[in-house]
Amino acid sequence: MIEARHLRVLRAVARTGSFSAAARELGCTQPAVSQQMKALEQSAGTPLLVRTGREMRLTQAGEALVRHAAGILAGLSAAEDEVAAIAGLRAGRVRLVSFPSGSSTLVPTALARMRAAHPGVRVSLDEAEPPRSIELLRNGECEIALAFRYPEVPGADPSAGAEWDDLVVRPVLSDRLTGLVPDGHRLARAGAARFTDLAGDPWIAGCPRCRTHLVEVCERAGFTPRIDFATDDYPAVIGLVGAGLGVAALPELTLASVRPKGATAVRLEPAVHREIVALTLPDLAHVPAVGAMLDQLADAAGR
Amino acid sequence: MIEARHLRVLRAVARTGSFSAAARELGCTQPAVSQQMKALEQSAGTPLLVRTGREMRLTQAGEALVRHAAGILAGLSAAEDEVAAIAGLRAGRVRLVSFPSGSSTLVPTALARMRAAHPGVRVSLDEAEPPRSIELLRNGECEIALAFRYPEVPGADPSAGAEWDDLVVRPVLSDRLTGLVPDGHRLARAGAARFTDLAGDPWIAGCPRCRTHLVEVCERAGFTPRIDFATDDYPAVIGLVGAGLGVAALPELTLASVRPKGATAVRLEPAVHREIVALTLPDLAHVPAVGAMLDQLADAAGR
DNA sequence: CTTCCAGCATAAGCACTTCTTGGGTCATAC
DNA sequence: GTATGACCCAAGAAGTGCTTATGCTGGAAG
Numbered sequence: 169m170i171e172a173r174h175l176r177v178l179r180a181v182a183r184t185g186s187f188s189a190a191a192r193e194l195g196c197t198q199p200a201v202s203q204q205m206k207a208l209e210q211s212a213g214t215p216l217l218v219r220t221g222r223e224m225r226l227t228q229a230g231e232a233l234v235r236h237a238a239g240i241l242a243g244l245s246a247a248e249d250e251v252a253a254i255a256g257l258r259a260g261r262v263r264l265v266s267f268p269s270g271s272s273t274l275v276p277t278a279l280a281r282m283r284a285a286h287p288g289v290r291v292s293l294d295e296a297e298p299p300r301s302i303e304l305l306r307n308g309e310c311e312i313a314l315a316f317r318y319p320e321v322p323g324a325d326p327s328a329g330a331e332w333d334d335l336v337v338r339p340v341l342s343d344r345l346t347g348l349v350p351d352g353h354r355l356a357r358a359g360a361a362r363f364t365d366l367a368g369d370p371w372i373a374g375c376p377r378c379r380t381h382l383v384e385v386c387e388r389a390g391f392t393p394r395i396d397f398a399t400d401d402y403p404a405v406i407g408l409v410g411a412g413l414g415v416a417a418l419p420e421l422t423l424a425s426v427r428p429k430g431a432t433a434v435r436l437e438p439a440v441h442r443e444i445v446a447l448t449l450p451d452l453a454h455v456p457a458v459g460a461m462l463d464q465l466a467d468a469a470g471r
Numbered sequence: 472m473i474e475a476r477h478l479r480v481l482r483a484v485a486r487t488g489s490f491s492a493a494a495r496e497l498g499c500t501q502p503a504v505s506q507q508m509k510a511l512e513q514s515a516g517t518p519l520l521v522r523t524g525r526e527m528r529l530t531q532a533g534e535a536l537v538r539h540a541a542g543i544l545a546g547l548s549a550a551e552d553e554v555a556a557i558a559g560l561r562a563g564r565v566r567l568v569s570f571p572s573g574s575s576t577l578v579p580t581a582l583a584r585m586r587a588a589h590p591g592v593r594v595s596l597d598e599a600e601p602p603r604s605i606e607l608l609r610n611g612e613c614e615i616a617l618a619f620r621y622p623e624v625p626g627a628d629p630s631a632g633a634e635w636d637d638l639v640v641r642p643v644l645s646d647r648l649t650g651l652v653p654d655g656h657r658l659a660r661a662g663a664a665r666f667t668d669l670a671g672d673p674w675i676a677g678c679p680r681c682r683t684h685l686v687e688v689c690e691r692a693g694f695t696p697r698i699d700f701a702t703d704d705y706p707a708v709i710g711l712v713g714a715g716l717g718v719a720a721l722p723e724l725t726l727a728s729v730r731p732k733g734a735t736a737v738r739l740e741p742a743v744h745r746e747i748v749a750l751t752l753p754d755l756a757h758v759p760a761v762g763a764m765l766d767q768l769a770d771a772a773g774r
Numbered sequence: 775c776t777t778c779c780a781g782c783a784t785a786a787g788c789a790c791t792t793c794t795t796g797g798g799t800c801a802t803a804c
Numbered sequence: 805g806t807a808t809g810a811c812c813c814a815a816g817a818a819g820t821g822c823t824t825a826t827g828c829t830g831g832a833a834g
Binding site: 169170171172212213214215217218219220225227229231232234237239240243244246247248250251252254255260261277306309317333373380449452454455456457 | 472474475476513515516517518520522523524530531532535536539540542543545546549550551553554555557558563564609610611641671752755756757758759760
């Protein structure tokens with residue numbers, strides 16, 4: 169079985185016309201070259217070189233091998249270059265899947281920084297909510313999934329985060345829940361409120377997991393919220409609150425890029441956080457482009 | 472440095488989707504595959520595979536490598552095929568240089584047999600006298616030189632064969648010198664003659680070395696031949712003898728393919744032989760096609 | 775829910791390959 | 805004649821690759 173190493177040596181010998189010169193070129197000793205060529209001739213089954221006193225000539229088989237070697241070694245070199253480019257963050261692609269409200273500020277910042285730091289790496293972005301984004305990750309359809317989780321509420325079903333224990337979980341941001349009340353609400357002026365203060369209000373809930381978590385938190389606070397509406401669409405939640413239809417508890421991040429109309433943000437006590445994390449597969453975490461993108465996500469949040 | 476072995480393993484893994492299956496395909500154990508891939512990832516500087524529970528997927532770098540591997544391994548395989556064809560006498564080329572009178576019978580026979588035995592090997596033929604043909608051999612412009620030599624005449628200059636002692640000398644034929652006299656010559660009827668019987672005759676000599684040797688033999692027999700003509704062209708020698716201009720001593724081979732007109736061949740005593748040999752470089756003797764052609768030359772003579 | 779099975783990782787031991795070192799021979803150049 | 809450069813050979817050392825044995829994990833079946 170011919171190995172690339174053999175061809176490299178053969179090519180050097182053919183080019184320099186001498187074992188010694190080839191050895192110098194290859195950075196080894198002359199006997200090493202001699203032995204390599206012997207081994208290659210052995211596996212070729214025919215002499216490849218003719219030692220005729222002063223000069224070294226190729227046999228026909230040697231010429232054939234050198235001729236092929238050019239293409240083979242060029243291909244090998246191209247392969248190494250391409251891999252090195254990917255490993256060196258000069259090329260590559262990262263497919264990122266984010267949950268909708270993460271895309272608005274965190275992701276654009278991270279993408280911009282990534283592009284500045286590693287212009288060769290292309291990052292694509294899709295949106296999907298956690299259960300779906302994890303599936304995409306496991307199916308190999310993306311490298312990073314941006315998701316969020318709520319800290320476990322004592323006594324509640326701990327199934328939410330259980331699916332991630334075989335993934336790399338990179339904390340990105342801890343996103344405190346902010347209360348949102350209509351402008352005319354009795355607590356709008358106070359600027360702060362406890363959950364129990366809103367026990368009697370109608371609630372506008374967010375996505376299913378957010379809703380579940382809201383219920384758990386409220387029940388821990390001693391009441392069961394009356395949820396009149398629930399929607400994945402955070403702008404819609406803001407709109408509903410602005411229309412005076414209820415109150416809501418929204419992650420700060422969802423309010424960072426919009427100015428609520430007809431609604432006022434109030435500080436909620438006790439503090440409840442939504443933890444935003446970037447997820448990837450253990451092996452993928454070692455891929456340079458993926459690691460760099462994870463870093464950028466963390467950095468973008470730390471701003 | 473990426474080696475072909477790595478790519479073979481990677482390709483098998485990519486195709487089968489499993490280390491174990493790849494190991495079976497490659498005829499080795501699973502840890503061997505595991506280690507090879509680890510080494511390859513090490514030298515690539517980035518993961519190439521993602522182990523995700525049940526299935527094995529390629530990273531982008533892995534895909535790039537597999538993509539290149541196809542071409543590289545194909546090229547390697549083509550190179551091996553071509554070399555194997557040359558080594559297996561299914562292809563190749565042998566350049567034979569012969570002295571003129573050797574080409575008439577010996578060489579055609581050998582060429583015909585060679586073609587029958589190994590149709591894929593092309594044999595080219597050029598003509599050159601020994602000093603020149605040896606030069607061609609040493610310069611790499613041919614693989615086999617067909618030449619002749621006379622056994623050393625005691626007391627003569629031994630320089631003739633001295634240049635061959637670093638070559639492979641393959642005896643092909645021992646070609647006895649035959650006397651050629653005009654039809655009306657006093658010895659034409661006898662059918663045999665000693666050199667001394669022709670001491671008074673004018674001689675027609677052959678090529679320079681033949682002429683030198685003739686003089687040596689005659690002087691050893693006790694006389695110095697009177698050489699009226701000397702020519703490389705054996706048919707011309709025959710013509711001159713036929714015209715009654717002298718006698719000659721010709722190798723049998725030169726008479727094998729022609730019928731002398733106006734001249735008669737007589738057995739010469741004592742027997743003097745011209746030895747026809749095939750010469751090649753030591754390394755070239757191990758090239759299958761060269762070896763086969765040497766065999767055919769020897770066989771053609773042994774007929 | 776437990777058990778079984780398939781597949782990968784790891785460690786240790788062994789064999790092979792490959793490299794280097796230190797001879798030696800031959801040819802060429804001064 | 806000597807010196808130099810190139811190759812070959814042999815022996816020893818280093819490194820690499822393969823195998824066996826073992827543990828671990830995830831998925832499938834009972």
